[in-house]
Amino acid sequence: MISIIAIDLRNPKPIYEQIKDNIKQLIITGALKPDEKLPSVRELAQTTSINPNTIQKAYRDLESDGFIYTVSGRGNFVAPSPKNVDSKRLEELYDILRAAVGELSYLGAAQSNIIEIVQNTISRSRPQGGNKT
Amino acid sequence: MISIIAIDLRNPKPIYEQIKDNIKQLIITGALKPDEKLPSVRELAQTTSINPNTIQKAYRDLESDGFIYTVSGRGNFVAPSPKNVDSKRLEELYDILRAAVGELSYLGAAQSNIIEIVQNTISRSRPQGGNKT
């Protein structure tokens, strides 16, 4: 069960985005296993003191992004494997990657540092599908 | 002079953010040289059909981030070199990097692809400072 949802109300990033990022991270790193049950909307709303509607919005987004699946009346569960990956999302991520790396490099971050972080992150993730471009 | 400011009004990202990202990109890649003059607030507002206040906000942010400097009565210019780099910004960028790489890997992007893009981006940027962590 999740207990590591950290929400910073002072963060300008919307709460539902923070929840999405948190859960995505847990799934990507494998902290949440496939088919594992997520906290219910109401439960997570209580433990975080966030309105249930906000939690629901995060869950809805996560489902449409393929990270979780929903069974009405039972709950939300971690999706076993990313399928039907949206190519637009991949392009978005590559764009984000380029922008972050470019600015880091421009600001003086060492290439070796950047590469190391990238490799560590990859090795810690839970790759599943084939080799998309 | 800039003529490559692409603004997508259907993009949910705020217009001033799009302008910031555009100009950052031009500076990072070296398309805009140090001390080169940027279009005036009013000029860019005309060519893009965006309200001058929105342009001004983008310029103000870029200046406080150290990408450009302003001379009252003369205009805005590309900052020669990033100094006094905000360590919080570096941490932000590393976090963004980790999140993007993690999700890419999870979605099935090949490690070789990711690394290649990172290296290409670094080699195309305009590094200046020392080696910040």
Added chain:
DNA sequence: GTAAGTGTACTATTATTACTAGTACACCTA
């Protein structure tokens, strides 16, 4: 000195969105 172009600082208004609040209903399981 004057005029034109520059950044900057205001106030006011509108539109959008995140968030909260509350309710209702259908579904599943013990």
Added chain:
DNA sequence: TAGGTGTACTAGTAATAATAGTACACTTAC
């Protein structure tokens, strides 16, 4: 049947992006 689950809906509030318009100080060119 009872309790927990997801879902849908309406309504209202708060924050922010964006527009609109004005004003002023500064710099440069004439």
